[in-house]
Amino acid sequence: MSKKIVVLGAGTAGTIVSNNLRRHLPADWEITVIDRDDDHIYQPGLLFVPFGVQKSSTLVKSRKKYITAGINFVMDEITHIDPEKKEVKTKNHTFTYDFLVISTGCRIAPEENEGLMEAWGKNAFTFYYKEAADQLRLRLKEFDGGKLVMNIAELPFKCPVAPIEFVFMADWFLKKKGVRNKSEIELVTPLPMAFTKPKAAAVFTESAREKNIKITTSFELNRVDGKEKFIESVQGDKVKYDTLVIVPTTIGDPVISNSGIDDGIGYVPTHHNTLKALKHDGVYVIGDATNVPTSKAGSVAHYEADVVVFNIMAEIYGAKPEEIFDGHSTCFIVYSKGTASLIDFNYKIEPLPGKFPMPKLGPFSLLKETKMNWYGKLAFEPLYWNVLLDGKHLGMPPTLVMAGKEVG
Ligand SMILES: Cc1cc2nc3c(=O)[nH]c(=O)nc-3n(C[C@H](O)[C@H](O)[C@H](O)COP(=O)(O)OP(=O)(O)OC[C@H]3O[C@@H](n4cnc5c(N)ncnc54)[C@H](O)[C@@H]3O)c2cc1C
Known part of the structure; x- marks a missing residue:
């Protein structure tokens, strides 16, 4: 060899x-x-x-x-x-x-979505790459009321919680700017619910309701009309917007x-x-x-x-590969500048409430908006650069741990 x-x-x-x-x-x-x-x-x-x-x-x-x-x-x-x-x-x-x-x-491949390129940078934006995120920052700086629509064009897409985080952050941002009462925020998703997992989706939907954010589900994007400012589904439903933020088709x-x-x-x-x-x-x-x-x-x-x-x-060493991976995923979900939630799940087990990573102690809370989770989200960045990229472990196995989770 x-x-x-x-x-x-x-x-x-x-x-x-x-x-x-x-x-x-x-x-x-x-x-x-x-x-x-x-x-x-x-x-x-x-x-x-x-x-x-x-x-x-x-x-x-x-x-x-x-x-x-x-x-x-x-x-x-x-x-x-x-x-x-x-x-x-x-x-x-x-x-x-x-x-x-x-x-x-x-x-992301915005060229795959009919009409999107004509609206790109005019009234349709994304935050999925650096230059586009900067362009959207300029747009939001000018935003003084109107309808902000966050759309996911198609499944699968990267980081399924990011669009939910975006609408929660938009609520915080527009309140801080003093224009929330002149604004509507709507999440338009091809999923039949707010997230891929039903229990977490129910929690996010309730949080969105409290923040007066509308969620439109099962919307399969057909085209973007940047002139008339609406998106249209394959079934012919239309959602009007003033500013569109989109996760285009991902390949x-x-x-x-x-x-x-x-x-x-x-x-x-x-x-x-x-x-x-x-x-x-x-x-x-x-x-x-x-x-x-x-x-x-x-x-x-x-x-x-x-x-x-x-x-x-x-x-x-001459052995067979083992069937170890269980689909384990862990994600902070930002609710505002200062609070976040956390989910931990795998192929079979949905996000559950509880404490993470240590049972009872946490310090992070699962499926719950806390300040400590926000600090976790912030701490994740230096951890990413200094520990995780190096391929080091944090003493945790790659598979889901049930200790600390509230079942039932
Ligand atoms: C807005 C946003 C928020 C996110 N938030 C979170 C989060 O909170 N938590 C979380 O866990 N994940 C999050 N993610 C997702 C996470 O960043 C990605 O899932 C992760 O980076 C995937 O790693 P990867 O190595 O598979 O892909 P990447 O990190 O994208 O790396 C792929 C690499 O392959 C290279 N490449 C591809 N094709 C070629 C080629 N033909 N020739 C040469 N080089 C090539 C690319 O240049 C690139 O460097 C987020 C992503 C986005 C966009």
């Missing part, structure tokens, strides 16, 4: 898995991680940018700086993946591998579909529990690039990284 591991993408998942692999593998295993640029963005911070709570420039750091010594970091565009030949092509090089980890994430990176290894919408068919690519030997998939039915979230990428490292090690 040539002892080569290639990791595609050095975002959240690729950085964590590479650093973790380097820590566990002997030095004769060569690890190469490839990304198109050197800008690692702390994406959860993008939520705060439109409200002036965080500057976008503080969210970007050099990828190289967070990749451990002893890993080759290559800056190049990945152009083709050939799992049969065990080969990856970039614009400038060809790499062979024994194990491949695909962590190319996903991206996997084109290199996945161009290499013919996708599920039809750019994600790699992945075993839900081993995280091995279903159709290709020696290939693991992690983070937003998978099609596993859990949230596309950084916390998930972190939990998955432990499983992928374990299973690559198992295969190297």
Whole structure:
């Protein structure tokens, strides 16, 4: 065996898995991680940018700086993946591998939504990437009343709680600005409820009702009309807006579909529990690039990284990969500048109330708006840069822990 591991993408998942692999593998295993640029963005911070709570420039750091010594970091565009030949092509090089980890994430594709590009930056905005979040900040600065609509174009999309956080933060922001009584806020989602999980959706819906935020469900976006300022569903329902904030259609990176290894919408068919690519030997998939039915979230990428490292090690030592991953996801949900909630769940177990991570002590409360959860959300950023990206554990297993949760 040539002892080569290639990791595609050095975002959240690729950085964590590479650093973790380097820590566990002997030095004769060569690890190469490839990304198109050197800008690692702390994406959860993008939520705060439109409200002036965080500057976008503080969210970007050099990828190289967070990749451990002893890993080759290559800056190049990945152009083709050939799992049969065990080969990856970039614009400038060809790499062979024994194990491949695909962590190319996903991206929003506003060009896929009819009419959206004509309205883009005029009355339709997003906060899902840095420049757009800044543009939305300028729009909200000028906003002095009217109808603010947050729409999710299509499933799946990245960070399913972010649109809910956005409307809660908008309520806080417009109150602070003194224009809340002249404004309407509406969340328009293709989901049959406010969130993917019914119990948490009921809690979020009640919070939205208290904040006078309207939620329109089961709305499958057909088109955006930026001239007349409305969105229209496939069924012909219309929602009018003054300012539209949208999570456009989200797709996997084109290199996945161009290499013919996708599920039809750019994600790699992945075993839900081993995280091995279903159709290709020696290939693991992690983070937003998978099609596993859990949230596309950084916390998930972190939990998955432990499983992928374990299973690559198992295969190297001649054992079979184990079915460890349970869809575990943990997310703070910001309610205002100063309060947040927290959810912890997996494929089978819905978010439950209780304390996290320590039973009875917390300090964080599940499915409950508290100040302490807000401090947790803030603390997460330095933790991300200094501990999590390094592939370190916080003494927690990658799978859901029931201790501290109130069942029934
Ligand atoms: C607004 C917002 C708020 C969020 N809030 C939270 C939160 O509160 N909590 C949470 O857990 N998660 C949150 N997330 C989601 C989280 O940031 C992502 O799920 C996570 O970053 C996924 O990691 P990844 O490595 O799979 O993808 P990414 O971090 O996006 O990395 C993918 C990498 O692959 C590279 N790449 C892709 N294709 C190619 C190619 N062809 N050639 C070269 N390089 C390539 C890209 O450049 C990129 O660096 C949020 C996301 C957004 C947008």
